Amino acid sequence: MTGHEERIDMTESGSTERLLAEAELYGAHNYEPLPVVLERGEGCWVWDVEGRKYLDMLASYSALNQGHRHPRILAALEAQAARLTLTSRAFHNDQMGPFLRELCEATGFDVALPMNTGAEAVETAIKAARKWGYRKKGVPEGRAEIIACENNFHGRTTTIVGFSSEPSYRDGFGPFTPGFKLIPYGDEVALQEAIADHTVGFLVEPLQGEGGVVVPPDGWFGRCVEICRSRGVLVLNDEIQTGLGRTGRLFCGDWDGERGDILIVGKALGGGVYPVSAILAPDDIMDVFAPGDHGSTFGGNPLGAAVAREALRVILDEDLPARADELGNWFMERLRAIDSPHVEEVRGRGLMIGVVIREGSGTARPFCESLMERGILAKETHEQVVRFAPPLVVTREELEWALPAIEEVLRGDGVELFESL
Ligand code: PXG
Numbered sequence: 001m002t003g004h005e006e007r008i009d010m011t012e013s014g015s016t017e018r019l020l021a022e023a024e025l026y027g028a029h030n031y032e033p034l035p036v037v038l039e040r041g042e043g044c045w046v047w048d049v050e051g052r053k054y055l056d057m058l059a060s061y062s063a064l065n066q067g068h069r070h071p072r073i074l075a076a077l078e079a080q081a082a083r084l085t086l087t088s089r090a091f092h093n094d095q096m097g098p099f100l101r102e103l104c105e106a107t108g109f110d111v112a113l114p115m116n117t118g119a120e121a122v123e124t125a126i127k128a129a130r131k132w133g134y135r136k137k138g139v140p141e142g143r144a145e146i147i148a149c150e151n152n153f154h155g156r157t158t159t160i161v162g163f164s165s166e167p168s169y170r171d172g173f174g175p176f177t178p179g180f181k182l183i184p185y186g187d188e189v190a191l192q193e194a195i196a197d198h199t200v201g202f203l204v205e206p207l208q209g210e211g212g213v214v215v216p217p218d219g220w221f222g223r224c225v226e227i228c229r230s231r232g233v234l235v236l237n238d239e240i241q242t243g244l245g246r247t248g249r250l251f252c253g254d255w256d257g258e259r260g261d262i263l264i265v266g267k268a269l270g271g272g273v274y275p276v277s278a279i280l281a282p283d284d285i286m287d288v289f290a291p292g293d294h295g296s297t298f299g300g301n302p303l304g305a306a307v308a309r310e311a312l313r314v315i316l317d318e319d320l321p322a323r324a325d326e327l328g329n330w331f332m333e334r335l336r337a338i339d340s341p342h343v344e345e346v347r348g349r350g351l352m353i354g355v356v357i358r359e360g361s362g363t364a365r366p367f368c369e370s371l372m373e374r375g376i377l378a379k380e381t382h383e384q385v386v387r388f389a390p391p392l393v394v395t396r397e398e399l400e401w402a403l404p405a406i407e408e409v410l411r412g413d414g415v416e417l418f419e420s421l
Helices: 016-026 071-081 096-107 118-137 158-162 188-194 220-231 252-256 302-317 320-336 365-373 396-411 416-420
Strands: 038-042 045-048 053-056 111-115 145-149 180-183 199-204 234-238 262-265 277-281 343-349 352-357 379-381 385-388
Touching: 053 396, 071 302, 096 111, 096 262, 096 277, 096 302, 111 118, 118 145, 118 158, 118 199, 118 234, 118 262, 118 277, 180 188, 188 220, 199 220, 220 234, 220 252, 302 320, 320 343, 320 352, 320 396, 365 379, 365 385, 365 396
Parallel strands: 145 180, 145 199, 199 234, 234 262
Antiparallel strands: 038 045, 045 053, 111 277, 262 277, 343 352, 352 385, 379 385
């Protein structure tokens, strides 16, 4: 007994109200989700416990690029679950090798190191870069430095939040790991100036997702890669959110013809059903790892590997990057054509689109709540930005269906929220 039971109406077991109350009472309050309780999903659509249907325009922060319950991915999951799910890395399994080979072939890197969540993969990249710095670059032990960008989002571990510029991600969680330096995003002169003798890596998102869908100046990522290459600094390319088709290319760095020295992938690699992440690198970087240096109980497990193999094949077979490119350009144009006093800017690449709400029009949150009432699930990021990032299997017809409601909400026509502004 926890003493919470008397505060919930126990009779209404499946209702939205009851489920929200349970999550509120029994869950830590580290999130502020929209008040919708989902129970089913298929493709771009989800249904709540009351039977209402919504177009999912968040796609779990790009972890669902292939859509909900893609039949091929589910089949791979089920077939593997019926054979073998976990071995730990104490033994080999028959899925991991093929998975890593296929991931290397798809990305053009020599070797991969599998983990589970995005944050773990970022931590792995940081460890690889530091060790490379000591073993290969000759940085004195304990002095390696990594440059990251202001407004970054790379995950939630204590090391990663330690170099966040967002106070709420950091406050109360110190002391933090030393060895990180921040530069303004999109500023290659700042990068030039920040690189010092002991700099081993530049950790960067080629387009900032959580930071509010921030698109850097054209060619900036490529110029950063060039600068880093000429100064002996590794580019740690965090494509956890931008990768695997989201921005209209297989990787966002492809817009500049570069994938960095260490490529970090996650989210959609697990096909929306299982957490799978990895880092990829050339042999002469990855070979800094030796047995015992690093690992994960679940990393490379056969269930995740089988899922990721199919998740990757679906992205390639269905040419999801091209879909994101074509539909993203079209959809962004349609959003830009909406004449609204509340919209400051529409920005993005492919199907990673942010609509920036003017400061004077309040925050993006009530806009998302109004969209929800009209059967569209989107989530605000960084207070002022409504993000539209549906599964990449979305069709033009489905987006067309959503546009009148989006237009109505963005204009504020008859939307209650504006009365309180
Ligand atoms: N890098 C980038 C660019 C990300 O967007 C991560 C790393 C971390 O991934 P994991 O799997 O550890 O969450 C992300 C994650 C959240 C949240 O609830 C996280 C992300 C987006 C939205 C919400 O913490 N992105």
